[in-house]
Amino acid sequence: MCILCAFISILNAHMAIIDLTTEVISMKIRTKILAILCVLMLALCVPASSHPDEGAQAISGEISDVRDEIRNIAQNIHDESEHIADDESLPVDVRDVAEEVHLLAHDIDRSAHDVGQYLGDGEYDEAKAELATLKALIVQISGPAHDLEDMVPQSYEDHADQIHHDLHDLQKAFQSFEILFNEEVGNYEFADQVYTDEDDMDSNDKLRDIINDIRGLAQDIHDESEHIADDESLSDDVRDVAEEVHLLAHDIDRSADDMGHYIDDRKSEEAKAELSNLKALIVQISGPAHGLEDMVPQSHEHHADHIHHDLHDLQAAFQSFEILFNEWVDTNEAPVEAVEEYPVKSTPGFEMLFAVAGLLAVAFLTRRK
Secondary structure (H helix, E strand, O other), X not given: OHHHHHHHHHHHHHHHHHHHHOOOOOHHHHHHHHHHHHHHHHHHHOOOOOOOOHHHHHHHXXXXXXXXXXXXXXXXXXXXXXXXXXXXXXXXXXXXXXXXXXXXXXXXHHHHXXXXXXXXXXXXXHHXXXXXXXXXXXXXXXXXXXXXXXXXXXXXXXXXXXXXXXXXXXXXXXXXXXXXXXXXXXXXXXXXXXXXXXXXXXXXXXXXXXXXXXXXXXXXXXXHHHHHHXXXXXXXXXXXXXXXXXXXXXXXXXXXXXXXXXXXXXXXXXXHHHHHHHHHHHHHHHHHXXXXXXXOOHXXXXXXXXXXXHHHHHHHHHHHHHHHXXXXXXXXXXXXXXXXXXXXXXOOOHHHHHHHHHHHHHHHHXXXX
């Protein structure tokens, strides 16, 4: 509106100049002048170059990809559990648990589909509600999926193992999906879309919170594995694996602590190197931590189960940390001038000067005629 008002004022002034400097101006000339003014007004109202929201489009595409991954994993669990549930030679309790997994996998598939539909239609409140349903279903399927692994006979271990593997892939995929979802609807809990100094400090605090979670989980794994490694009544191979987990958990704790110091000191290069180290350690501990669960006697199962649970919480925490950390790096390494590359709508600058110059040129040419 301000631009329109300014042009009306300029138009009135220009017409006054024409009345004072020209005795007779034909209708044809007046029409041309008005046409030129209209073109200039449109040019000023429309930005010289538009920059579509490429980030939002990329996020939407990534959400779609992760949503499809969740659906594919759920369908795999659905098919694997069906092999067990449909075998009438198996005990009823085994088939019942397999059927529960089978139905929950179907519900997860449909819920993931519905979340995507709501997002695509811009129905964010419905999408949030469906996301909560999807999360509850994934939590709900975890128990029977793990139980099934201990219940099936050897002939069905492959199916149960595949379900167990897919379950953890499903949980990881949902972690990524939830973060991307919150970005899409504008409620991203880890980082704001536009950073100022204050926002950046908030980001540091949030990174520090996740680091504390990672350290806490590593310390729990460190303590639980120690109970197994120090028990001399256990076999050497069990104690050796527990000791490996014990030492790796200590290294993860130290690496996460170093990350915190680098972030506090804004040493992005050192922090990136340490992130790679931390990621490698978390990958490295996964094998022996899972192996330990199958090796320990019944008397130490609760320690191994606790390690297994903490391991997956650790992996989820690291995924959240890695996403926020990459945004932190982009913010700290971006040049200050880059903020002004795509300015917010403001009072016209050069466009207004060009428009005024055009008006004066038209006035000059008209007067000469």
